[in-house]
Amino acid sequence: MLSLLDLLARLDAGRTSIEAVYDGVASTLDEREPDIRAFAHLDLGGARTAATGAGGPLRGLPIGVKDVFDTADMPSGYGSPIYDGWQPRADASVVTMARRAGAAVLGKTRTTEFAYLNPTVTRNPAAPGHTPGGSSSGSAAAVAAGMVTAAFGTQTAGSVIRPASFCGIAAIKPSYRLLPTVGVKPFSWLLDTVGVFAASVADCAMFLSAISGRELRVDVTDFGAPRIGVVRSGFSAEPSAAMAGAVDRLVRRAAAKGAEIRTVDLSGTVAAADRIHPLIMEYEGALALAHERDHHGAALSAVLAEALARGAATETAAYDAARSVAHTARRRVGELFENVDVLLMPAAPGAPPEGLGSTGVATFNRLWTLIGTPAVAVPGLVDEAGLPLGVQVVAPFGQDRVALAAANWLERLARG
Amino acid sequence: MLSLLDLLARLDAGRTSIEAVYDGVASTLDEREPDIRAFAHLDLGGARTAATGAGGPLRGLPIGVKDVFDTADMPSGYGSPIYDGWQPRADASVVTMARRAGAAVLGKTRTTEFAYLNPTVTRNPAAPGHTPGGSSSGSAAAVAAGMVTAAFGTQTAGSVIRPASFCGIAAIKPSYRLLPTVGVKPFSWLLDTVGVFAASVADCAMFLSAISGRELRVDVTDFGAPRIGVVRSGFSAEPSAAMAGAVDRLVRRAAAKGAEIRTVDLSGTVAAADRIHPLIMEYEGALALAHERDHHGAALSAVLAEALARGAATETAAYDAARSVAHTARRRVGELFENVDVLLMPAAPGAPPEGLGSTGVATFNRLWTLIGTPAVAVPGLVDEAGLPLGVQVVAPFGQDRVALAAANWLERLARG
Secondary structure: OOOHHHHHHHHHOOOOOHHHHHHHHHHHHHHHHHHHOOEEEEOHHHHHHHHOOOOOOOOOOEEEEEOOEOOOOOOOOOOOHHHOOOOOOOOOHHHHHHHHOOOEEEEEEOOOHHHOOOOOOOOOOOOOOEOOOOOOHHHHHHHHOOOOOEEEEEEOOOOOHHHHHHHOOEEEEOOOOOOOOOOEOOOOOOOOEEEEEEOOHHHHHHHHHHHHOOOOOOOOOOOOOOEEEEEOOOOOOOOOHHHHHHHHHHHHHHHHOOOEEEEEOOOHHHHHHHHHHHHHHHHHHHHHOHHHHHHHHHHOOHHHHHHHHHHHHOOHHHHHHHHHHHHHHHHHHHHHHOOOOEEEEEOOOOOOOEEOOOOOOOOOOHHHHHHOOOEEEEOOOEOOOOOEOOEEEEOOOOOHHHHHHHHHHHHHHHHO | OOOHHHHHHHHHOOOOOHHHHHHHHHHHHHHHHHHHOOEEEEOHHHHHHHHOOOOOOOOOOEEEEEOOEOOOOOOOOOOOHHHOOOOOOOOOHHHHHHHHOOOEEEEEEOOOHHHOOOOOOOOOOOOOOEOOOOOOHHHHHHHHOOOOOEEEEEEOOOOOHHHHHHHOOEEEEOOOOOOOOOOEOOOOOOOOEEEEEEOOHHHHHHHHHHHHOOOOOOOOOOOOOOEEEEEOOOOOOOOOHHHHHHHHHHHHHHHHOOOEEEEEOOOHHHHHHHHHHHHHHHHHHHHHOHHHHHHHHHHOOHHHHHHHHHHHHOOHHHHHHHHHHHHHHHHHHHHHHOOOOEEEEEOOOOOOOEOOOOOOOOOOOHHHHHHOOOEEEEOOOEOOOOOEOOEEEEOOOOOHHHHHHHHHHHHHHHHO
16 A cells, blocks of 8 residues: 555655656556556546646645546546536535645546445455445545555445445544535535545544644654543444454553553434434435436436435425434534543444445444544454454544544554 | 415416416516526526426426526526536536426526625616625526516525515525535535525415425414514624614514514624624635636636635634534524524615625624524515615524514514
8 A cells, every 4th residue: 555654754755756656556557457446537647747746745646536526627427327427617625625735636436326335346455355345435445455645535324434444444534524525426415524545544644634734643743542432332233253353352452552441332312313314314315316316317226216215205304303313412422422532443344245246334334424523444453364354433523633643543553 | 576375376276377477477577687687597488398287386487596506407607707608417406396396497597706795787676776685686686576486595694685685575594404505506514505585475485395395384374473582782783774763663563463572682602603604604615616716716706816815814723613603602592582483683784785886794694694593584674765674584493484484474564
């Protein structure tokens, strides 16, 4: 993989050049992209040109942009034949923010159809024959395959944290609206959240810092051992034995390194919010994609068409009640953090499922998308077969750096 | 003006036909549109065709759509030369919702540049020589001139309630996200709100009911006299003497008709939110229009370019602090409603200012946009010169029908 911080340090020290970085990327693309298929649209030449003499903290380094983000210089297909070859007029806000910070867009990464569940063709570089997860499949795969230093994704249920976990890389779904969704094809206005993938947690923090103008780096300060609340129950499903075992081992190592450990159970109020997430997502999806339903219904996959039909059939009163449950949970979620800095739990139920027929489930993710708290995927753990087992760190709203610092601390233990 | 409820009743009773309605609209357009210039794009033939045999509660009646909403069959220029002739691929969600309800889109109504302050060419049908207000200038004017039965607008500060007031018509800015903003060119994700204009409050309620599937009508039930809190201070400016006098007279009539009247003052917490509105709008605007700033800066008006430059220069910490002020105010605003159903105050500082050089100010509007509570513009009052003096009814979040019912009750007094 291409570590953003490592490459920046080597560029700084004159131990590599931006030309050499792109030569390496070109080789990696030649070797791996025909198999991985991370990109819906690729422009190596354009990225090289943009990178030449690029300033800013990101020095021209290549990034990937999920194909639900608008780009003014590349088509934006949203993973749907309805938008084949569609050319927006403006970049999504975060794309402009990244370009201002010196990033060069290598291409548009493959997304599931409108970032819902219908799988795309992308393969998992870290687990051949297993799903890369979704919906930000191409972004996670492009980072995992060493094609880009960072990539944008979106999460409406688990579409950033899950693919990061399955591909063995880091990611952050920041606090709600820390990154603007302007220029992202909407699915759910209450849930859609822009996130970021990179090789390590510290790389994610660097990228997020560079594009947002917020001080979020975790590579220059020692934040010490966090107080960790391990969430062992309350979700709608259990983790696999391998995942539960991996979390236990990580927690033991954390305790041995001085972390205070508690067990935290989701309160009934918060767990109730987890359960109503799909209703909100489907209700809003049916309105966000109302035009596509009415005019291009035959071009929608069955799994999406059925979800939108459920959304369209949902009573407004049920939606309003669900929003109220979400609102209450947002107010009460602080109680979970009373004696801990962060929560720790699986990022996915287990290792990536075999085959490409499903991108997996969002069991451990969707609640935090609904609540709006930052969540960070921590790579480094694997099962007996060597398949990635990602865990996840969650902090209170607005405490993105706390989440990143704890995740960075845990990542070193996971890899150690 | 074309009253939606009146036309529906006449269609029901066979006293008019949809063909006759469009003949009338055609005459009105011939007579008035060359002077009023409400439309950026007009398609009378297309609307007639769509209306023929249209079902749904709206029976093919013509509506206007502000030109910051995407439409799949009409160009969407967002009030900026940057988007001249721009043709989106999908309708904004509310446009599809209106079409499903049987509305026919007569055209795209003129907006100020990206719905900010730079005036457009539209004239005020109710006050020749005076601004129609903005940013939803064309939507308000098209309703006021009797060209459409309803129109969509957006409000980020005062862009729905102010033009309604200046043009002597009704409007509602519903609770935050009651109507989706999907397919609306964004300016501020925290503030952008879709609203609706019509000839009367009851017409607005009918239209909103028809498109949203919520029961919001106020023409079929007698809601009785509301308990009214009159807001007399706490805003950043005072109303004109004519406006203050008009409010006083309306309040006296309301009391005489059995309304309980109290005086309510904005608390310090709530007034603080009013003051930080511009900071949030400018900060988010600079990110929402980041691509346009970087690539088409010379095509922006001075007033917009300056606002975006202020936004870009705003420290992230100041923005975060402002969001926190807004958050606190949202939690505390309920205190204002402790003994009243609704709040009543001016919709604008006074009658529409003379000339077309400014669209007026959002002094009495921006707070409620930030708080997310429903606000309804009540027409019917005029000053000594016959110029419109709109007042405004505000209800707690989610109580849109309470706001509409009280506004409807007050409208009858205002007109009486």
